[in-house]
Amino acid sequence: MPWSTKVGGKRHKFDIRTTNYEKGACIINRLQRMRQQMLKEKIDAYVVIRPENGRYISGFSGGEATLYVTAEKAFLLTDFRYIEQAKGQAPEFEIIMTGQDHFAFLEELGLKAQRVGFEGDYVTYVDYEKLKGSFPRAELLSLPNLVSYLRSVKDAAEIELIHQAVRIADDAFAAVLQVIEIGQTEDEIGMNLEFSMRRAGASGGSFEFIVASGVRSSMPHATASLKQIQWGEFLTMDFGARYQGYCSDITRTVFLGNPEDKHREVYETVLAAQRAGIKAVAPGRTGKEVDAVARKVIEEAGYGDYFGHGLGHSVGLAIHEGPNLNMREERILEPGMVITVEPGIYIPDWGGVRIEDIVVVTENGCKVLTQAPKEFIILE
Ligand SMILES: [Mn+2]
Structure with a gap:
């Protein structure tokens, strides 16, 4: 539903569910740039938890989601509360409904991964331990800037x-x-x-x-x-x-x-x-x-x-x-x-x-x- 609001004396239109910049081409481009960085770092998957990074890469503004991006695929893991929103805002991602613990679902997705990057400046120690559990055979690499540098x-x-x-x-x-x-x-x-x-x-x-x-x-x-x-x-x-x-x-x-x-x-x-x-x-x-x-x-x-x-x-x-x-x-x-x-x-x-x-x-x-x-x- 289009909505308009008056800002700074100018009338602006935006879509109430997804803003235009988050749609289509822009997100594909961001995913491409992210994958180029992944190639450079020689990792085959990257886990995004920081909400701003997740929003930037997927378009999903709900905050509580975990992204799992590989060279070919892109998954967004979230719980019941956000499923409808995620489907509307992140069409480039495969949406997976999880319980509150997103990490438990990563194990199956990441069976083949050998080197997995994550946001070492954001992931808590508790979550890191869970990540290790989800990727028992993979090497985990702290790469805090992989997405945030794209955002700059x-x-x-x-x-x-x-x-x-x-x-x-x-x-x-x-x-x-x-x-x-x-x-x-x-x-x-x-x-x-x-x-x-x-x-x-x-x-x-x-x-x-x-x-x-x-x-x-x-x-x-x-x-x-x-x-x-x-x-x-x-x-x-x-x-x-x-x-x-x-x-x-x-x-x-x-x-x-x-x-x-x-x-x-x-x-x-x-x-x-x-x-x-x-x-x-x-x-x-x-x-x-x-x-x-x-x-x-x-x-x-x-x-x-x-x-x-x-x-x-x-x-x-x-x-x-x-x-x-x-x-x-x-x-x-x-x-x-x-x-x-x-x-x-x-x-x-x-x-x-x-x-x-x-x-x-x-x-x-x-x-x-x-x-x-x-x-x-x-x-x-
Ligand atoms: Mn300031």
Whole structure:
């Protein structure tokens, strides 16, 4: 049944059961690319459990499924609750109804397999023991990146869905600025953001929002609390929407009342670093190189010790994906990667500022998706 919703002032149509990008050609292409990776790794089967990887490869958005992919076949194992959905969303897969324990069904499917890959960064020890039981004669290989590396370069349809999630968050920021009042709790502000985004078509927030005011803003990951906002404080809001499975992530820091010179200085330093970081994003650069460009701006302003996290991370079906922008990231940026640029300065017992946009790596640089204003906003 076609359904439409209004997002970012534009009307969008999508199918309520399966989104277009998940159908047909796109999934076949992803399976092909996955099989090429399997050939490279010399494995004859791969087990997918991580929900985002499963969704990417099969189209099934139900979360609780195990995929078993070989050179010729592709199986999706799930239980009664998801059978109808799986048949609708994953036509390229043979659907097998299991009980709650999917692994028990792998033994029969994998009788001939000799080398079987799995997501070693996701499978629990308990599940690993079960996997060993299902493949008594095969060698099990931890290959955590086999599917997730495929996910790092987004196709046009994926970029459009992320862009929608970004527009929804941009609109929610504009809306929340209209209703922020002294005395509101951080939690209320978070709820207002989420409500706006749900109303605009988001299925929910893309993570637990960070709303941090005053001294709490010096904690980079302070989730919204019952603290009331007051005059003379920074207010940092880090939030995002989930739209058709895809995430957005945005941070804005505003000031309530009259800022002192130091508030302005810290804000302008973070903004300069953020702009420098965006300018540095280009194909061929490593995450480490881009991080260094933004970090240098903060270091030269004398705040180097107060920027203790990486510059950014990729987003897609998951809120945090690789490659990252940080001091260790050696992966090279490629066109189609979608990544955040989010430097910050956090001074304990004083406050902090973070500014975050999402960009898409293009052929010669990047395109900024986030449109919410980032000049120093003062609410009076
Ligand atoms: Mn982020």
